[in-house]
Amino acid sequence: MNPKISVVVCERNSEKFIEKCIASIFEQNADFELIVVDDYSTDSTKKILEKDSHNFKLIELRKHKGISRARNIGIEETKGEFIAFIDADCVAEKNWLSELLKGFDKENTVSVGGPNLTPKKAEKKEKIFGELLELISGIGSSYVKETEKITEVKHNPSCNSMYRKKTLKEIKGFNEKLLSNEDPELDFRIQKTGKEIKFNPKAIVYHHRKDSEKKIFKQAFWFGLGRMQAIKLHSGMLEWFRIAPFISITAMVLLLVYGIFNGFQLFFYFVLILFMELALISFIAMIKYKKVSLRYFTFLLSWFFGYGFGTIKGVFK
DSSP states (O other), X not given: OOOSEEEEEEESSOTTTHHHHHHHHTTOSSOEEEEEEEOOOOSSHXXXXXXXXXXXXXXXXXXXXXXXXXXXXXXXXXXSSEEEEEOTTEEEOTTHHHHHHXXXXXXXXXXXXXXXXXXXXXXXXXXXXXXXXXXXXXXXXTTOOOOSSOEEESOOOTTEEEEEHHHHHHTTSSOTTOXXXXXXXXXXXXXXXXXXEEEOTTSOEEEOOOOSHHHHHHHHHHHHHHHHHHHHHOGGXXXXXXXXXXXHHHHHHHHHHHHHHHOSHHHHHHHHHHHHHHHHHHHHHHHHHTOOOTHHHHHHHHHHHHHHHHHHHHHHO
16 A cells, blocks of 8 residues: 655765764654655765665665756656655654645645754854854745634745645646756745645754855855746746845946946945845844854855856746
8 A cells, every 4th residue: 555645855975964864754653655765876875875774765866966867867756646745864753755745725726835944962163154044034935924723825935845746746836947046936836726735833854054154155156046947937926025235236337337437436335235134134134043153144145146046047048
């Protein structure tokens, strides 16, 4: 008899987290199968997976395919009516799967997700970046909600989401041409069909965050690149706060060029105002989380400029 739920974990070079992720999945109070797709890891992840005593199906890709292709390969191997996704650097609470299932209260609901919180025992730098993300994502991310009830949303991140397999098949899975932002693009296509996506605040996973300016810049760059790719496919995914870094950096470059011939006064004024705005956001974070740290500002700078340069590259990618 096939399980009701198939859990898919797609990972690459996850030696630091994969054991705890798998262990948390096998503590679930639900009937499920687990499929792990290793996207050509070059660290010790493969050895860790081969030694793991839990019963799961391991798919090893012989070449790096990217997250969308890895997920689609995982989908093809599933037997369940519902497919849940979680990232390798996440740990799920014991009732994660059962809480996600509660959201499918009617046929028109085809996806349910939940919050991804910073681990309680995370390092200080991880927590600071997690707090910063919480603050800035509250501007427009529909899945960040102060609610205790299951509610309809526009998108849930794929580190914590469940879909009807039938729906994923109908819309042909994740878009493999996107380098990132494949999950909001998937949810955007789902919504265009008139189906519902829901959020259950009790379906919790704990998601590790980046902990250095370099890692944050790199992550933001790919997020920005993928977002611009998705915007080019769907104009409805264009939101002002998504392109604010793109507009700011483009304006800086234009003012810099203008300054070569007419003086750099406007350029310096613009940069000053921009940095004051970022400093204000960092100060608000310090007040909200009752913590004084320059990391709020340096992490925000890394995220802002990484995302901005990524969206610029995405215009041409």
